[in-house]
Amino acid sequence: DAKTTQPPSMDCAEGRAANLPCNHSTISGNEYVYWYRQIHSQGPQYIIHGLKNNETNEMASLIITEDRKSSTLILPHATLRDTAVYYCIVRDPLGSARQLTFGSGTQLTVLP
Amino acid sequence: DTGVSQNPRHKITKRGQNVTFRCDPISEHNRLYWYRQTLGQGPEFLTYFQNEAQLEKSRLLSDRFSAERPKGSFSTLEIQRTEQGDSAMYLCASLVGDLLFRETQYFGPGTRLLVL
Secondary structure, three states: OOOOEOOOEEEEEOOOOEEEEEEOOOOOOOOEEEEEEEOOOOOOEEEEEEOOOOEEOOOOEEEEOOOOOEEEEEEOOOOHHHOEEEEEEEEOOOOOOOOOOOOOOEEEEEEO | OOOOEEEOOEEEEOOOOOEEEEEEOOOOOOEEEEEEEOOOOOOEEEEEEEOOEEEEEOOOOOOOEEEEOOOOOOEEEEEOOOOHHHOEEEEEEEEOOOOOOOOOOEEOOOEEEEEO
16 A cells, blocks of 8 residues: 655644645555544544545545645534544555555644 | 444553453444554554454564454454553454445444553
8 A cells, every 4th residue: 555644743723624634646546545533542533535536525525636646634614523643544445455554644633 | 432342441461461352343344453553653453354254464463462253243352471562552443345445444442451
């Protein structure tokens, strides 16, 4: 699976949009971008995933650049409960590696 | 609550003792994963089951570690002769794949192990 690069930490004001970047310059054509988050002392939680089109669900939006070498997770109206470590993972769901490979992620702190 | 449960939630043991953790996945999920997470790091893959078959093991899974999923339902992870380096959060996740490649792994709350 391709390697990802994320900033180690970010702050965001409550009620504002949080934009979390991820670089995945070595992504291959079959690989999807997945985002998970982990709130302190809990297991990781799936947020969203995409291949090349932008995606939106009830939790977030995922913007993938046209060359697919980077993406941005957008939390449109961040709340204090969105404070968590956010992981960007690139993988081929039909590939031989069935597991998720987590990096260090981005610690998002939502400030009141 | 994701529907995946793990027991115990916390375990303190002395070096050299054996410990066993249990994971109960979501009932219709045929795939089950174990991960280990140390402080400040993302989860690291340990092993993976499809139904009762253990299909993949990480090199992190030394011979002191063994995992089972006897009837394709719950799973156990045993660590023999624990070492202080085994102190970590042990996470279980389950999923059922779908045609949309959601590959949504549902994680349990984890078991935090402290080896003294």
